[in-house]
Amino acid sequence: MYNPSYQGNSQASLLWAVLFSSALSVTGCATTDQHPADATRASKGKADAADPYEGFNRSMYGFNMGLDKHLLKPIANGYKTVTPNFMQTGVSNFFTNLKGINVVLNDFLQGKFEQGASDTGRFLTNSTVGLLGLFDVASDLGLQGNVEDFGQTLAVWGVDQGPYLVLPVLGPTTVRDGAAIVVDKAANPGTYVPGTGIVEGINDRANAEGALNFIDEAALDPYVFTRESFLQYRKNLINDGKSNSTDYDLDIDADVDVGEISSAKPKESNATQKPKADAAKKQPGHVQNAIEVTPGSAKPNSATFDSMSKSFDNAALEFEKASDKMDLFSKKKRQRKHR
């Protein structure tokens, strides 16, 4: 109702397999041309440490929105029209339950043993009594589900979130969370059954309808709105909802009382505040190590980066053209009918 909630960013896993290789190359160049990007941004007076690749991300966002408007949204709407509500809930429960193994794994990796035990009970209950996860019996028994993934675990371990990224089809993520998808997918049984990814993707899109509509209604700049809510939402998940209002308070206080607003956004100041104190000392460079970037490939990478960005822009344009044609076509059809 008030805050958009993101249903993870797992979509069609078949597509994912193809696309993740490109995601890696994106992060590769992302790490190499960081400094020039920062410099130009600073000169514009629009420094945003969390999003150094705004240009690239914006064209990806445009591409994703085009894809959504002309393909994913119609499919999701169709799915919602033909499927009864109880079945939609069942499908949703089923895929959430499949993620259960990964939730338990990450509970333990983060040292949350009590929560891990509860989530284990949840997974076992729903997989058996809940008929392979179709029914969420555990919630009724008081075992509330938790959202955990490897990206959150990395954050708890002290890995910096790295630059914000918008991946084609997969949507908003960060370098850290994007790399962590490998583990999340590996720990999800659905990954090993061909075809399920597509159903899961449709289900995810259908569930995201409310959040996407909210953004559409409320945002002046939907790209920025999505980015900010995504980063804040992730941060809240990492902190397990433990109050961080004081962080915002300090920042806002500074605005109000001093009457001068620092260009630093709330999340920037928070970006250095990691769950573990020693994390702040670490350099963001270790994120790059995690995904093994070869430093020698700087130039070709940024060239492919640019051309990729352009080709996605073109694809977004093509969507528009195609939809215009469709509109024209359906109009003609209607006119013919009238005659």
Place this chain on the structure above:
Amino acid sequence: MFKKLYFSLSLLLLVCLSPLAVAEEVSARQVVDEFQNQLLSVMKAGKELGFQGRYDKLDVAVKKSHDLPKIARIVVGKQWEELTTEQQNKLESVFSKLSVSAYAHNFKDYSGESFTFASEEETGRGGVVIHTNLHIPGEKDVKFDYMMKKKDDSWQIINIIADGVSDLALKRSDYTSVLSRDGFDALIVKITEKIESYAKQ
């Protein structure tokens, strides 16, 4: 005899001072409480009221409990100082209208929701955060944290953080982005469009 006079005098004094006294005694928690109750009552009567009816009721409630001028100022960041007085006034008025419209649009019907108070927390520089939970039947509770500031002896809402997502931080990024990319006039046009689209549905 004197006793009676003193009594009536003190009573008179009490009556004279009571508006002041009451204003001083309204706590941050009470402000949030009252606003949430008003919101729920508007939601309950949402369908009969229609958009305009909800808008009129919430206009009073929101303006009473929120420091909208200050919020409008914060959401444009440091660019506030670069605006002319006329522009600042314009922004304040459209921003107020947008905020009330958003409430009137997003809280249009009632399906058993309720708010409960969780805790109160003092922050640095004299602010208070009121932690509350919104219960929606069949769904997970949503945390609503209200950041309060004292303004002329009364507490006012300055930010709402829903499940860790700060409305003010979100708006500030959104507004400053439009301001620096497209300028002030475009910002006002976009806000006006949003108000219109909220009113339509």
